[in-house]
Amino acid sequence: MKLVGSHPSPYVRRLRLWLEGHQYDFLPLDIYSEAGRAELETYTPAMKVPMLVDNEHSVYDSRIIHRYLNEKLKKESLSWEDENLMTLVDSMQESFIIILMCKRSGIDTADDRLILNLQKERIARTMPVLEQAAKDGDFSEWRYPAICLFTLLDWILFRELFTLDEYPALASFYTAQLDKDLVQETDPRATS
Ligand SMILES: N[C@@H](CCC(=O)N[C@@H](CS)C(=O)NCC(=O)O)C(=O)O
Known part of the structure; x- marks a missing residue:
């Protein structure tokens, strides 16, 4: 499982904090640099972080990634x-x-x-x-x-x-x- 993100993004950081204790790879990109954008483009046409790669699944948007991972990891239920x-x-x-x-x-x-x-x-x-x-x-x-x-x-x-x-x-x-x-x-x- 790979989380594509950046260091400053609060949307990425929320997932990193929530995933405490879980195994995953973190790929931080500089999303406003030419090289970072070239790499980001290979992961998401929306050009936004975070996005998650999990086997055959690509998941976009922190809220949806949380839903996807919460279903998989069964961590919490939200009212x-x-x-x-x-x-x-x-x-x-x-x-x-x-x-x-x-x-x-x-x-x-x-x-x-x-x-x-x-x-x-x-x-x-x-x-x-x-x-x-x-x-x-x-x-x-x-x-x-x-x-x-x-x-x-x-x-x-x-x-x-x-x-x-x-x-x-x-x-x-x-x-x-x-x-x-x-x-x-x-x-x-x-x-x-
Ligand atoms: N609704 C998205 C928002 C993600 C978002 O806006 N991320 C910012 C970084 S903090 C981004 O990638 N911005 C690039 C852009 O807007 O071009 C989420 O929750 O993941």
């Missing part, structure tokens, strides 16, 4: 509430990536532009919901929803896109995970 929390985490992750990509495309992210305003509105509405969920203990177990939340929070701090100053429950959830060995081993700051 509909868990699924909703993960959708909120995913939509935040996507919004922050769009903002970063706008920055890297030379767009001033303080501008009043539809693409930016939509992301900012989503973030402003969703972060308090995640804060309340953290306060209610919905992320108290180190399962896939908590892992996805952690990799989101760590990535937005790493990319300096957000601070957790106004979100004490998220901040304490975040801090509580930092001692984990695999969290430290997969820290994108160590490889970027």
Whole structure:
């Protein structure tokens, strides 16, 4: 089994954290370099990481890879509430990536532009919901929803896109995970 990914990708890191203790090969690519793109192209036409190769199966998208592997490894069962929390985490992750990509495309992210305003509105509405969920203990177990939340929070701090100053429950959830060995081993700051 081979996980094709990159070191900084939060979508890849969530699977690496979730797969703790399982045997697999990790192929990290620099997905924005010419060589990395040439290799990525051989794995997925969507040109996105993560993707998984397992015998004859190619599986795209972290959420689907999680579903595929969870069926195979029988690790955990997720409630509909868990699924909703993960959708909120995913939509935040996507919004922050769009903002970063706008920055890297030379767009001033303080501008009043539809693409930016939509992301900012989503973030402003969703972060308090995640804060309340953290306060209610919905992320108290180190399962896939908590892992996805952690990799989101760590990535937005790493990319300096957000601070957790106004979100004490998220901040304490975040801090509580930092001692984990695999969290430290997969820290994108160590490889970027
Ligand atoms: N929904 C996908 C999102 C994956 C994704 O956006 N990955 C980023 C890296 S963090 C990527 O490959 N970006 C390349 C691109 O958008 O061209 C998932 O959950 O796997």
